[in-house]
Amino acid sequence: MKVRKEYLEALEKLKTDVLTMGELAKIAAKNAIDALVNHDKELAARLLEENSVIDRMEFEIENQCMKLLALQQPMAIDLRTIGTCMKIITDFDRISDLAGDIAVIVLKIAGEPYAKPLIDIPRISEISQGMIADCLEAFASHRIEKLEDFSARDDLVDGLVGQIQRELLAIMIENPRVITSASHLLYIALYQERIADHACNIASRIIYMVTGERRKLE
């Protein structure tokens, strides 16, 4: 006999909505860097518009969580799932905000030559998008193997950001006229680093959801 049909359906809807929100955040992160690489102001502007959808989703999902907590007294895996959803939607929202911050910079600097060719920034973007994708997959499948090396991937991102920082500083010292454009790129690198940090937060929440163990990935 199937019991608590409505409850289980509400839980399923919650998970689907969180996955959708995560997918949108991942796309925003990707689009931000695509817009940068291709000098695509249109894409950057669209990204900023679409971010309001993600903002609304965060409220809406939080609402679903509160309702389930108040009305259904979830326990064990259900409780951990809802707790995880409430936490990770904030990370997804922050990721899309950071993508938005990058888009704002793109609107300012696209069309002009950048202070340096983009090599590492797209690499970081690829790594952090991979991390978000693995989070979404683990959230859906409850298989956490792909989250195990997140600390190493985050270290890789941090290393690349450090490298970009040093390079840009050298460029700025050499040629003070590019300070404005170089510092824009520096911001973008730092935003990318934070996106990877949020992916780590999400991963450690999903590990908790699946195993009940609290583990910090950083």
Add this chain to the structure above:
Amino acid sequence: MGWGGESREEMSKIETRGLNVYYGAVHALKEVTMKIDANKITALIGPSGCGKTTFLRALNRMNELRGAQTNGKVLIDGINIYNVEVDVIQLRKKIGMVFQQPNPFPMSIYDNVAYGPRLHGQRNSTLDEIVEVSLKKAALWDEIKERLYENALGFSGGQQQRLCIARALAVNPDIILFDEPCSALDPVSTARIEELLTELKRDYTIVIVTHNMQQAARVSDCTAFFLMGELIEYDKTSKIFERPKDRRTEDYITGRFG
């Protein structure tokens, strides 16, 4: 403790070893081995017929009154209460019990509380104090101190239940067993009893059977999940409700059981 019995074994407030209970051909409790700590609230949960009430009643030999056969050990302070030398009257004095339906005797509040002490030979001169202390411990005194000689049956369900707790406390037990003490009460009375339970655990060891999982989660320190006569999982309450180990526990507490 005063009921005789074999030499003390390794101490836990309550410990069962390979406990089995049969009602005729029905094997109601299967090989339950479990330690219960002093001054803790231990909740027993599980679906109807899982054996949780049978387990509770095995702790003060109440199952015998229903003609059950018991084997295995129940050690209280290290003494097996199923030994032939054990004085069951003394045992039940040490282990109080509160039931689902408030069941005060049809007499005054005072006489209800004094009933047990009188039966155990307490002199009238000390009864006033026992009655007052017991009613205070049961968080009932302030409400009824002016009405001590009124018939207990005229009070509300929540007050009657607290009276039953006071009655259990009056004979100075070590352990109190609660068999769904709130299932007949409204939410406010339930909250008062729950608050009282957490007060009482300072002085007593409490074991409570409850159908209300939120209640188990709210009041207990440890929770035991029973299913079809077996003890499936027993752990700290926070662990049971946040990350149970056994799939069957998880299915039950998440309501996927059916």
